[in-house]
Every structure is written in structure tokens, then in C-alpha cells.
Amino acid sequence: xxxxxxxxxxxNNGAIKAVxxxxxxxxxxxIFGFIGPNGAGKTTTIKMIVGLLNPDNGxxxxxxxxxxxxxxxxxxxxxxxxxxxxxxxxxxxxxxxNFMADIYGVxxxxxxxxxxxYLRMFELEDAAPDLIKSYSHGMKQKIAxxxxxxxxxxxxxxxxxMVGLDPKSSHLLKNQMREHCDKGNxxxxxxxxxxxxxxxxxxxxxxxxxxxxxxxxMDELRQGDIKESLENIxxxxxxx
Amino acid sequence: MKPFAxxxxxxxxxNYGISALKYRFTREKKKRWEPxxxxxxxxxxxAPLLVIYTAMMLSLFTAGLAIGQPDMVLTLSIMFxxxxxxFFGIFYVMGTFYFSNDLESFVPLPLKPYEVIxxxxxxVIINEYLTSxxxxxxxxxxxxxxxxxxxLYWIRSLILMLTVPIIPLTIASLLVMLLMRLVNLxxxxxxxxxxxxxxxxxxSLGLSTYMQKMPNNPEKMESFFIGQRxxxxxxxxxxxxxxxxxxxxxxxxxxxxxxxxxxxxxCALFLTLLMMLSNRVFYKSLLAGREVSRKRRTLTxxxxxxxxxxxxDPVIAMMRRDWRILVRTPLYLxxxxxxxxxxxxxxxxxxxxxxxxxxxxxxxxEINKPELLPYVLLGGLGLMLFTAGMNMVASTALSREGxxxxxxxxxxxxxxxxxxxKLVVSIIVSLLGVITTALIMIxxxxxxxxxxxxxxxxxxxxSVPMNAINLTLDIFHPKxxxxxxxxxxxxxxxxxxxxxxxxxxxxxxxxxxFIMISLESPMWLVFIGIGFVAAVLGLLTMILLYKVAxxxxxxxEA
Numbered sequence: 001x002x003x004x005x006x007x008x009x010x011x012n013n014g015a016i017k018a019v020x021x022x023x024x025x026x027x028x029x030x031i032f033g034f035i036g037p038n039g040a041g042k043t044t045t046i047k048m049i050v051g052l053l054n055p056d057n058g059x060x061x062x063x064x065x066x067x068x069x070x071x072x073x074x075x076x077x078x079x080x081x082x083x084x085x086x087x088x089x090x091x092x093x094x095x096x097x098n099f100m101a102d103i104y105g106v107x108x109x110x111x112x113x114x115x116x117x118y119l120r121m122f123e124l125e126d127a128a129p130d131l132i133k134s135y136s137h138g139m140k141q142k143i144a145x146x147x148x149x150x151x152x153x154x155x156x157x158x159x160x161x162m163v164g165l166d167p168k169s170s171h172l173l174k175n176q177m178r179e180h181c182d183k184g185n186x187x188x189x190x191x192x193x194x195x196x197x198x199x200x201x202x203x204x205x206x207x208x209x210x211x212x213x214x215x216x217x218m219d220e221l222r223q224g225d226i227k228e229s230l231e232n233i234x235x236x237x238x239x240x
Numbered sequence: 241m242k243p244f245a246x247x248x249x250x251x252x253x254x255n256y257g258i259s260a261l262k263y264r265f266t267r268e269k270k271k272r273w274e275p276x277x278x279x280x281x282x283x284x285x286x287a288p289l290l291v292i293y294t295a296m297m298l299s300l301f302t303a304g305l306a307i308g309q310p311d312m313v314l315t316l317s318i319m320f321x322x323x324x325x326x327f328f329g330i331f332y333v334m335g336t337f338y339f340s341n342d343l344e345s346f347v348p349l350p351l352k353p354y355e356v357i358x359x360x361x362x363x364v365i366i367n368e369y370l371t372s373x374x375x376x377x378x379x380x381x382x383x384x385x386x387x388x389x390x391x392l393y394w395i396r397s398l399i400l401m402l403t404v405p406i407i408p409l410t411i412a413s414l415l416v417m418l419l420m421r422l423v424n425l426x427x428x429x430x431x432x433x434x435x436x437x438x439x440x441x442x443x444s445l446g447l448s449t450y451m452q453k454m455p456n457n458p459e460k461m462e463s464f465f466i467g468q469r470x471x472x473x474x475x476x477x478x479x480x481x482x483x484x485x486x487x488x489x490x491x492x493x494x495x496x497x498x499x500x501x502x503x504x505x506x507c508a509l510f511l512t513l514l515m516m517l518s519n520r521v522f523y524k525s526l527l528a529g530r531e532v533s534r535k536r537r538t539l540t541x542x543x544x545x546x547x548x549x550x551x552x553d554p555v556i557a558m559m560r561r562d563w564r565i566l567v568r569t570p571l572y573l574x575x576x577x578x579x580x581x582x583x584x585x586x587x588x589x590x591x592x593x594x595x596x597x598x599x600x601x602x603x604x605x606e607i608n609k610p611e612l613l614p615y616v617l618l619g620g621l622g623l624m625l626f627t628a629g630m631n632m633v634a635s636t637a638l639s640r641e642g643x644x645x646x647x648x649x650x651x652x653x654x655x656x657x658x659x660x661x662k663l664v665v666s667i668i669v670s671l672l673g674v675i676t677t678a679l680i681m682i683x684x685x686x687x688x689x690x691x692x693x694x695x696x697x698x699x700x701x702x703s704v705p706m707n708a709i710n711l712t713l714d715i716f717h718p719k720x721x722x723x724x725x726x727x728x729x730x731x732x733x734x735x736x737x738x739x740x741x742x743x744x745x746x747x748x749x750x751x752x753x754f755i756m757i758s759l760e761s762p763m764w765l766v767f768i769g770i771g772f773v774a775a776v777l778g779l780l781t782m783i784l785l786y787k788v789a790x791x792x793x794x795x796x797e798a
Binding site: 071 | 539545549552553554557558561565643644651654795798
């Protein structure tokens with residue numbers, strides 16, 4: 001569960017509010033899609049949730065634990081992949097995954113099974129012993145995903161996870177997200193692909209100029225008009 | 241604006257963070273004090289060195305005046321600048337020409353290879369002024385004021401100061417380009433890059449030694465001391481531009497202008513050569529260097545077991561990560577290790593160059609006498625600590641993470657654990673310096689093994705506070721935005737300030753030794769005393785390190 005309470009993040013001494021008094025809750029068992037135009041504050045919000053940025057005000061609780069106050073405990077429950085994963089170019093994929101497994105204290109036999117599963121799923125088995133430097137963008141994305149999920153975290157936070165993935169991997173990832181939530185866990189992801197958000201998410205939040213301008217299930221967002229697509233809703237709301 | 245002018249402007253902007261500075265001063269007013277504070281710390285840290293250097297130059301000028309050679313001080317400073325720029329230029333040019341992240345984006349631009357090199361070269365030259373101007377300005381002022389020179393002299397010195405880095409940097413660039421062209425033909429590129437760096441450094445050292453070696457001929461030396469033949473004249477025999485530069489400054493007549501023109505012409509010639517060569521080989525060597533080979537092999541079951549079947553503690557995992565990145569990145573390896581290992585070897589080289597066989601035999605006899613041995617060991621310990629503190633591995637440890645900082649921020653690891661991993665890695669590199677020095681003491685100076693081992697333990701102990709304070713500095717103020725690995729290490733002010741902090745630790749330990757010796761303590765007690773002071777300093781700096789790390793790792797944003 002993710003509980004965001006009145007977070008604000010501003011730059012230039014408060015002149016630019018990247019995120020403005022944003023509150024939202026993502027429940028257990030829920031896939032939450034976070035959408036918004038470029039520069040709306042999606043990545044800033046996500047970075048605050050995982051502890052990369054410190055909010056000026058407000059709190060963020062991961063399963064009831066404050067990411068600012070008990071950051072280590074909170075971070076243990078999170079698996080995070082950024083929008084453009086800059087990894088250690090001079091490590092091999094294998095070394096990176098082992099590093100992540102060591103950091104999260106994943107036991108040897110468990111890690112082997114999980115790593116093998118993900119590498120097979122993403123078709124990375126042959127590339128794993130190579131330096132990350134030699135990977136394409138999509139391969140880096142896949143290794144980052146594997147590294148983030150290796151400790152089987154309850155809360156997945158993915159910033160534009162489909163970008164760079166081939167259709168098959170993207171499809172498999174979406175299935176994994178669904179399975180993960182069906183087990184009572186939480187997935188929070190941002191995307192520009194509104195079709196994906198519409199089909200996959202239990203609830204969607206739309207952020208514009210740092211403020212959450214709409215939140216709810218697809219039905220709630222449609223407000224009774226069944227034919228209304230998320231694209232139309234999005235355009236209407238963000239072009240006001 | 242012409243494309244080349246736009247390119248140079250952009251390069252300068254990126255290199256000096258002009259837009260970033262503007263932004264900081266106009267928008268982020270709270271952080272305005274940061275660059276000012278850094279500049280102040282830099283000036284204050286280097287001021288004592290500059291004062292000592294100026295005093296040395298002043299006494300050299302007075303001595304030169306006495307033997308009728310006031311211009312000696314100028315020749316020496318020009319030579320010194322050339323050697324230093326040549327030596328550091330190798331790494332610098334390698335980093336800027338071949339390992340910048342922005343290079344690939346220039347290849348598709350409608351710029352000729354020589355224009356890209358020229359743009360990068362201008363940035364490097366301007367950066368080198370930071371080295372050459374402090375070396376040359378004091379002697380120029382001393383000579384100018386001491387001999388009452390007119391306005392022409394000052395104009396000429398300005399021209400000279402601006403052009404002095406050209407020749408050594410061109411030599412460095414030519415060397416690097418040729419070596420890199422060879423390197424990229426082979427499979428083991430990273431290894432060969434390191435070899436190329438070492439060969440480059442060796443060649444530059446050789447060239448400097450060749451330029452500076454005094455004639456052995458006693459007649460020539462005599463004519464120097466009675467002032468018939470100037471130093472410039474003698475050095476000029478080996479490397480004429482030094483003579484032309486000196487004469488161009490000191491000769492007030494037409495001949496002086498002629499010499500200066502000759503010097504400038506040489507610079508132009510070197511530059512033309514560089515531009516011609518860059519058109520031919522630069523892109524070839526650059527692009528070949530960017531190709532990464534993949535092996536693409538499926539792991540067998542036993543390989544999988546080996547790869548994934550072992551878990552370790554997070555701190556050890558972070559140490560392993562840092563170590564692998566350090567030794568697999570040629571520029572980190574060159575800057576961090578080569579200095580540590582080459583430093584003591586240069587000491588041997590200087591000794592060998594200056595002495596003869598019987599002199600050495602006598603030297604070994606002398607230093608192994610019981611009354612002298614402890615002092616020699618003390619000197620050796622000093623050299624150990626010096627090499628241990630000069631590697632910049634600790635003072636750039638967090639900076640080197642650059643754009644991968646998000647991983648560090650994301651993982652559930654405390655600031656103390658992060659600091660511990662980095663501290664151990666830096667101490668291991670320092671230990672290499674200690675071991676090299678110890679080996680030299682045992683093999684070359686033939687000192688007793690047990691004593692040298694004892695000194696090494698104290699050396700290792702002394703490297704703890706050095707590395708801890710350097711690491712504290714980098715965690716307190718890391719340089720995380722950089723374009724090339726070179727920038728993260730060599731163009732990182734923390735490196736320079738860190739070395740001064742290491743020297744401060746060395747100074748405290750030396751002062752402790754001095755006090756105990758003047759109190760007539762037995763030598764074994766002096767060594768134990770140094771070890772004790774080092775341990776206390778280590779403890780204090782580690783407490784500081786943990787405090788700063790816990791706070792800063794929380795505050796840092798990625």
C-alpha cells in the first residue's frame with residue numbers, strides 16, 4: 001500500500017512547483033496508472049515515493065512506513081525501475097543482478113531460481129555474462145527490471161516500464177504486474193500509453209502541472225459515459 | 241554564428257558550467273554561496289604552496305643575479321611548465337578526446353574531425369592555464385620587477401603564458417592519438433588503453449628528463465657558473481623552444497622579437513601537424529574504440545551455480561562493485577593506481593639517474609648503519625604515507641557514481657555501510673602504494689625486512705585517516721554531473737583538496753615524530769607513537785565520516 005499525503009516539491013526557491021500538495025492512496029491488490037503530460041510531475045512524484053528526492057512537505061508511507069523517517073525499512077519493500085535506467089556499464093548483467101540480490105539479502109538458492117526465471121522470460125540468458133555497456137536500451141530496461149524485482153518486493157514502482165521493451169516482453173511484464181497484484185501486492189506505474197493504462201489499471205490518476213486533477217477507476221473517470229476513452233478524458237482534462 | 245564558433249562556445253559552456261552557474265546565481269539564490277565558498281577554499285588551500293614556490297623562485301632569481309644569470313628563473317619556470325603539462329596532458333587529452341560521453345553526438349554533426357579536436361583542444365588549453373599560470377606568473381613578476389622591465393616585456397610575457405601549453409599539449413595529443421589508433425586494432429582494448437597511458441607517461445617522463453638533463457661536461461658547467469653561457473642556452477641545445485621563449489622575453493632588441501616569433505611559429509607548426517593528423521586518424525580511432533564486443537554464450541548449469549549461487553553481505557557487495565568499476569575503467573585505473581605505484585618508482589628512477597654504482601654501494605652502507613637506520617625508515621614511512629595519500633580514489637569515490645547515484649539512493653543501505661565499503665576500497669589502493677614502497681625499501685635500498693614490515697603496518701594505519709578524511713570531503717560535496725570519467729576524477733576539485741588534506745595528516749604525523757625525537761625518546765617508541773597518533777586520527781576521522789555519511793546520503797537527491 002502506498003499512502004501519499006500532501007507532498008510538495010518545488011524548485012527555484014518555491015518559484016516552480018513540480019509537485020503541488022499531492023495526496024493519493026494506492027491500495028493493496030491494485031495496479032495504479034499515473035498519467036500526465038510531459039513535465040507534469042510524474043517522475044518527480046515517483047522519485048519522492050522511492051526516496052530519490054526529498055519532498056519539501058508531506059509524508060509518504062509504504063505499507064505504513066514513512067520513507068523519510070524509516071527509509072531503510074521502507075525501501076526494502078519497494079522494487080523500482082526508473083524511466084531511463086543508467087546502470088553500471090562496467091559490470092556484467094550477472095554481476096549487477098548478484099549485487100542487487102546481495103543488497104536485498106536474497107538467499108543463494110532463491111536468487112538463482114528468480115534470476116533464471118526472469119532471464120528466461122526476457123530472453124536475456126545469453127547476454128547476462130556480457131558487460132552492461134554492450135546492451136541496447138531495452139536490454140538495460142530488462143536487467144533493471146530483473147534487479148528491481150529480485151527480492152520479490154510487495155510494492156512495484158515503475159516509471160514508464162514499457163518504453164524500450166519489445167512487444168513480447170511488454171506483454172509478459174503486464175501479465176506479471178497483474179499476477180503480482182492478484183496476490184495482494186501493489187503496482188504503481190507511470191505511462192504515456194493510455195491504452196495500456198485503460199486496459200491494465202484498476203485505478204488511474206492524472207497529474208497536470210504538479211496537481212492531481214483526476215483519480216478513480218475507469219468507470220469513475222468516464223462519469224457514466226461508457227464510450228468515453230481515457231485518451232479523450234485525458235485531453236479534455238489537461239487542455240483546460 | 242559559424243558552426244565551429246558555436247561548437248567552441250558550447251564546449252566552453254559545458255566545461256565551465258556557465259549556464260549552470262548563471263542558473264544558480266539568478267534562480268537558486270540559496271545555493272549562491274557554494275561556488276564562492278569552493279573558490280575561497282581552493283585559493284586558501286593552494287595559497288601556502290604558491291607562497292613557498294614564489295619564495296623559492298625569488299631566491300633562485302637572487303642566486304642567478306649573483307652569477308650574472310637573472311633569466312635563469314624564467315628558463316626554469318618555462319621548463320617546469322612544459323614538463324608538468326606534458327605529464328598530466330597525457331591523461332587529460334585521453335579523457336577529453338576519447339572518453340567523453342558527448343563525443344558520439346559530434347560525429348553526425350557537419351563538423352570536420354579537426355574542428356572537433358580543435359574545439360576540445362581549446363578547452364584543454366584553457367584548463368591548463370590553471371597549472372601553467374601559477375607556475376609562470378611569479379617568476380615573470382620577479383624577473384620583470386627585479387630587472388625593471390618596461391611595458392613590452394609584460395605584453396610579451398602575456399603572449400608567452402597563453403601559448404606555453406600549446407607545444408606540450410600537442411605532443412601529448414599526438415602521442416595519445418597514435419597510441420589509441422594502435423590500441424583499437426586489438427581485442428583487449430581496456431587493457432591496451434591502460435598500457436597506452438603508461439607508455440605515454442613513460443615517454444613524457446623520458447622527454448622531460450632529456451630536456452632537463454644538465455651537461456656532464458665540466459667545461460660546460462664551468463662556463464655556466466661564470467655566467468658565460470646561460471641556462472637557456474644550454475637547455476636550448478636539447479629543446480630549442482625553451483631558449484626561444486626565454487630569449488623572446490629577456491632580449492629587449494629586435495632579436496628578442498625574432499625569438500618570440502620563432503617560438504610562436506613553432507607552436508603554430510605543432511598545431512597544424514595536430515590538425516592534419518586528427519583529420520586522418522581521429523574518427524577512425526574514436527569510433528573503433530566505441531565498439532563493444534559481446535560474447536553471447538549460454539551459461540551451463542555449473543556456471544549458473546557459480547554465478548548466482550553465492551550470497552554476500554551488502555557491504556562486501558558494494559565493495560566488489562566499486563572495485564570492479566575502478567579496475568575496469570581505464571581512466572580510473574590510470575589515475576588511481578598508476579600514480580600510487582609509479583610514485584615510488586619515480587623516486588627510484590631519480591635516484592638511479594643521479595648516482596653511479598660505487599655511490600650506491602656507499603649509500604647502502606650508510607643507511608644500514610644502526611644509528612641511521614631508524615631515520616631512513618622514518619623517511620621511508622613518510623614516502624609510504626605520501627603515496628598512500630595521493631591516489632584520489634577516496635576523494636572521488638562518490639563523485640565517480642555520477643548518473644548511477646539513483647541506485648545508491650534506492651537501495652536499503654545506511655550511509656555508514658556505504659561509507660564503509662568505499663573506505664575499504666580506498667584503503668586497499670593505498671595499501672598497494674605502501675607495498676610498492678616497502679618492496680623498494682627491501683629490494684632496492686636493502687633495508688631489514690622486519691623493520692620495513694613494521695613501518696608498513698604504521699603506513700597502513702596512517703592511510704586510514706587520510707582516506708577517511710578524503711572520503712568525508714567527497715561525500716560532503718560530490719561532483720556528480722560529469723561528461724567523462726576524466727572529469728569525475730582529474731577535473732574534480734575534491735581530488736586536489738583531498739591531496740592537501742592527506743598532506744595535513746602526514747604533517748601531523750611528522751610533527752608528532754619530530755616532537756618525540758626532540759624529546760630524545762628511543763626510536764622504537766617514536767614509531768609506536770606515530771602509530772598511536774595515526775590510530776587516534778583514524779578513529780576521529782571515521783567518526784566524522786560516519787556522521788557526514790548518515791546525513792548526506794539522506795539529503796542527496798538523484
